[in-house]
Amino acid sequence: MTLRFDPRVKLLILVLINVVVFASPDMATEWLCMGMIAVLLALMGCWRQLSLGLLVYAGMMGVLYLCGLFDNFLTAFISMTIVCFRKIMPTVFFASGLLATTKVGELVSAMQSMRVPKVIVIPFTVTLRFFPTAREEFSAILDAARLRGLRFSMERTLIPMMLRCANIAEELSAASVTRGIESAKKRTSMRELHLKAPDFCVGVVFVALAVFSVMGGVLVLYG
Amino acid sequence: MVKIENVTFHYGETREQCLHDVSMHIKKGECVLLCGESGCGKTTITRLINGLIPHFYEGEFSGKVIVAGHDIASTQPDALAGTVGSVFQNPRSQFFNLDTTGEVAFGCENLGLPPAEIHKRVNKTAAGLGIEHLLDRDIFALSGGEKQLVAIASAYALSPEIFVFDEPSSNLDWNAVGELAKLMLKLKQAGKTLIIAEHRLYWLAELIDRLVYMKNGRIENDWTVSEFLSLPEREQTGLGLRALNPNVLHPTAAQPEQSNPFMRVSGLSAWYKRGEIVLRDISFAACPGEVIAILGGNGAGKTTLARALCGLHNKQSGEVSLGGRRLSAKSRAGTFYLVMQESGYQLFTDSVENEMMLSRSRRSRPSAEKVSAILESLSLTDFKDRHPMSLSGGQKQRTAIGTAMAHEAEVLIFDEPSSGLDYGNMRRVVAVIEQLRSKGKTVFIITHDYELLLAACTRVLILEGGRIRIDFPLTKDNFHKVKEIFS
Numbered sequence: 001m002t003l004r005f006d007p008r009v010k011l012l013i014l015v016l017i018n019v020v021v022f023a024s025p026d027m028a029t030e031w032l033c034m035g036m037i038a039v040l041l042a043l044m045g046c047w048r049q050l051s052l053g054l055l056v057y058a059g060m061m062g063v064l065y066l067c068g069l070f071d072n073f074l075t076a077f078i079s080m081t082i083v084c085f086r087k088i089m090p091t092v093f094f095a096s097g098l099l100a101t102t103k104v105g106e107l108v109s110a111m112q113s114m115r116v117p118k119v120i121v122i123p124f125t126v127t128l129r130f131f132p133t134a135r136e137e138f139s140a141i142l143d144a145a146r147l148r149g150l151r152f153s154m155e156r157t158l159i160p161m162m163l164r165c166a167n168i169a170e171e172l173s174a175a176s177v178t179r180g181i182e183s184a185k186k187r188t189s190m191r192e193l194h195l196k197a198p199d200f201c202v203g204v205v206f207v208a209l210a211v212f213s214v215m216g217g218v219l220v221l222y223g
Numbered sequence: 224m225v226k227i228e229n230v231t232f233h234y235g236e237t238r239e240q241c242l243h244d245v246s247m248h249i250k251k252g253e254c255v256l257l258c259g260e261s262g263c264g265k266t267t268i269t270r271l272i273n274g275l276i277p278h279f280y281e282g283e284f285s286g287k288v289i290v291a292g293h294d295i296a297s298t299q300p301d302a303l304a305g306t307v308g309s310v311f312q313n314p315r316s317q318f319f320n321l322d323t324t325g326e327v328a329f330g331c332e333n334l335g336l337p338p339a340e341i342h343k344r345v346n347k348t349a350a351g352l353g354i355e356h357l358l359d360r361d362i363f364a365l366s367g368g369e370k371q372l373v374a375i376a377s378a379y380a381l382s383p384e385i386f387v388f389d390e391p392s393s394n395l396d397w398n399a400v401g402e403l404a405k406l407m408l409k410l411k412q413a414g415k416t417l418i419i420a421e422h423r424l425y426w427l428a429e430l431i432d433r434l435v436y437m438k439n440g441r442i443e444n445d446w447t448v449s450e451f452l453s454l455p456e457r458e459q460t461g462l463g464l465r466a467l468n469p470n471v472l473h474p475t476a477a478q479p480e481q482s483n484p485f486m487r488v489s490g491l492s493a494w495y496k497r498g499e500i501v502l503r504d505i506s507f508a509a510c511p512g513e514v515i516a517i518l519g520g521n522g523a524g525k526t527t528l529a530r531a532l533c534g535l536h537n538k539q540s541g542e543v544s545l546g547g548r549r550l551s552a553k554s555r556a557g558t559f560y561l562v563m564q565e566s567g568y569q570l571f572t573d574s575v576e577n578e579m580m581l582s583r584s585r586r587s588r589p590s591a592e593k594v595s596a597i598l599e600s601l602s603l604t605d606f607k608d609r610h611p612m613s614l615s616g617g618q619k620q621r622t623a624i625g626t627a628m629a630h631e632a633e634v635l636i637f638d639e640p641s642s643g644l645d646y647g648n649m650r651r652v653v654a655v656i657e658q659l660r661s662k663g664k665t666v667f668i669i670t671h672d673y674e675l676l677l678a679a680c681t682r683v684l685i686l687e688g689g690r691i692r693i694d695f696p697l698t699k700d701n702f703h704k705v706k707e708i709f710s
Contacts, residue, residue: 103320103322104319104320104325105325106325129319129320132363133315133316140563141568143530143561143568144563144568144569145571147533147535148557148571148582148626149556149583150581156571160571163612164568167316168315172316172317172318172319173279174275174280174311175311175317176319177275177278177279177300178300178303178304179319180301180334181301181333182299182300182301183301183304185333187332187333187335188335188341189338191338
C-alpha cells in the first residue's frame with residue numbers, strides 16, 4: 001500500500017531536511033535523517049529511488065572509510081569532495097521521491113496556496129520541467145561529437161547545449177503563455193489538496209527531527 | 224471571427240520575417256491554410272491571432288487585429304487563452320507538465336476553474352477527441368504524434384472557438400499525420416475555426432476551405448481549394464509549394480548503375496539496458512550510389528538501426544563491413560555519418576568554414592581546396608564566415624553534410640532530412656543527395672515524406688518490430704507497393 005502525501009507537506013519536509021543537514025551536528029543524526037527519509041520513500045512506494053539512494057550513500061560511506069585508512073594528499077582530497085556531496089545527499093534523496101510522486105500542476109498549486117509569489121513559482125516549475133529535456137539535448141550533442149571523433153570539451157558541448165536550451169525555453173514559455181500561465185486569477189488544481197492524518201504525522205515527525213538536530217542532535221543525548 | 228487589418232510587423236532586433244500591410248478576414252467555422260516558403264510570414268500570422276505578437280514577441284507593430292471581438296493590442300494573451308487554442312511545431316517544447324492528464328488540465332487550472340469542472344473538462348476532452356488511452360501517461364514516453372494529440376487536447380479543454388496550428392505535422396510520421404487530420408476534422412465538424420500554417424499540404428486537402436499564399440511578408444493570393452486545384456500544374460509548381468494532391472507524384476530517381484555491394488550488414492541486433500530488443504538479425508547489402516529509404520512506424524527500430532550503423536548504439540551484435548573489411552562499431556563513427564534531424568546539434572565551431580576544418584587530429588584535417596570545393600557544391604560559399612547558429616535550418620543541414628564530405632564519410636544516414644522544409648529546400652536536399660550518390664556514396668534516408676521518398680530514393684526498406692519486413696528497389700513496377708503504404 002502506498003500513501004499519497006499533500007505536496008505542501010512534501011515541500012515542508014524538503015525544507016526541514018535542509019535545516020537538519022545545515023545544523024548537522026553529527027554523523028548519527030545524519031543517519032537518523034537518512035533512515036527516516038528511507039521509511040518515508042517506502043511509504044510513498046518509491047522503491048527505485050529508495051534503493052538507488054541508499055546504494056549511492058553506502059558507496060560514499062565506503063569510500064570515505066577506505067580513504068580514512070590511508071593518510072595522504074590524494075585521499076584527503078577525495079574525502080573532502082565526497083563529504084561535500086554527502087551533505088546534499090539527504091536533500092537529493094528525498095527530492096527524487098518528491099519528483100516521482102508529485103505532478104507539476106500540484107506543485108504549482110501547493111506553492112501558490114502557500115502564497116509563494118508567482119515570480120518564484122514559475123521559474124521553479126520550469127526548472128523542474130527542464131531537467132529531462134536538458135538530458136535529451138545533452139545526449140544528442142554527445143552523439144554528434146562522437147560522430148566527428150571529438151573529445152568532450154566545455155566549449156564545444158556546453159555552448160551549443162546552452163543555445164539550444166535557450167531556444168527550447170523560449171518556445172516553452174510561448175506555449176505556456178497561450179495556456180494562460182500569466183493569468184491573474186487564482187490558480188486551482190484538478191487534484192484538490194487536503195491535509196489528512198498521515199500528512200500531519202509525517203510533518204510533525206520531521207519538524208521534531210529538525211528541532212532535535214538544531215538543539216545538537218544525537219550527541220545531546222549523551223550529555 | 225478574425226479580422227487582420229493593415230498589419231505591419233517586424234521582430235525587435237532582426238529585420239527578417241516581417242509582415243507588410245497584411246489584411247485578411249476569417250469567418251466563423253472556416254478552415255484556412257497559410258502557406259508559402261520558409262520565412263514568408265505564415266508563422267507570424269498565427270502569432271498575431273493568439274496574441275503572442277505583440278505581447279510575447281516584441282517588435283514594431285502597426286495595424287489592427289480583432290479576434291472574436293477582442294482587440295489584440297489591448298488584450299493580454301491569458302485573456303485569449305479560452306478563445307484561441309494554439310498547437311506548435313515542436314512537440315518537445317510545448318509541454319509544461321510531465322504527465323498527460325496534468326497537461327490537459329493545465330490551462331483550466333491556470334484560469335482558476337473549480338476542480339470538479341476541470342475533471343469534467345478533462346474527461347469530456349478525452350472522450351470528444353477519442354484519446355482516453357493517452358490520459359495518465361508520462362509525457363516523455365509518448366511518440367511525437369501522440370504528443371501532438373495531447374497538445375491539441377490541452378488546447379481543446381479550454382473550449383476555444385479558434386485553433387491555430389503552426390506546422391503541426393513537421394515531426395510526425397504518416398500514420399500520425401493521418402490521426403492528426405482525423406482529429407482536426409472533428410474540430411472542424413464541431414464548428415471551430417481553424418488556422419493552419421503548414422509546408423506539407425497533402426493531408427489537408429479534405430480539411431481546408433481556403434489557401435492563403437504568402438510571399439516575403441505579403442499575401443499574394445487567396446484561393447478556395449477548388450480554385451487552387453484548377454490552376455494549371457505549371458503555375459502550381461511555380462509557387463514552390465508541396466503537393467496538395469499526392470496522386471500526381473511518381474518515382475523519379477534512377478536506379479544505380481553498379482550492382483556490386485560495397486556495404487554488407489549481417490545479423491545486426493541491438494537492445495537496450497533492460498534487455499528490450501529493438502533490432503533483430505538485420506541483414507542486407509548495399510551498392511555505392513544507392514539511396515535507401517528506411518520506413519516503418521513508431522518503435523519499428525529505424526532510429527536504432529541508424530545509430531547502430533554509425534556506432535552510436537553500444538549494445539549491438541552482428542557484423543558490418545565496407546568493401547569486404549569488417550568494421551567494429553567504434554571505428555564506424557565518422558565513416559558512417561548520421562545527419563541528424565536537428566543538424567544544429569552537429570555544429571561546434573564559430574564559422575561554417577571552421578566547421579569543415581574541425582577534425583580529430585591535424586593529420587585528418589582536409590585541405591583548404593577541398594573545403595572550398597565542398598562549400599561551393601553545397602552553395603555555402605557566401606556563408607563561409609557566418610556563425611552556424613545564425614543559419615537557417617536548411618543551411619545548417621547542408622553544413623553538417625559538408626563536414627561529412629570533408630572527412631570522407633562513405634555511408635550517410637539522414638534522419639528526417641525534410642522535416643519542416645519548404646519545397647525549395649526539400650529540392651535542395653534532393654540535389655545534395657544526387658551529388659552524394661554520383662560520388663559513389665551509399666545513402667540511407669529515414670523519412671515519412673512521400674514527396675522526398677519519390678524524388679530521391681532508389682530502394683525501400685521497411686522495418687517492423689525490429690526486423691526487415693520488405694526490401695525492394697523503387698522502380699515503376701514497384702511503385703504501387705509504396706502507394707499502398709502511404710494510403
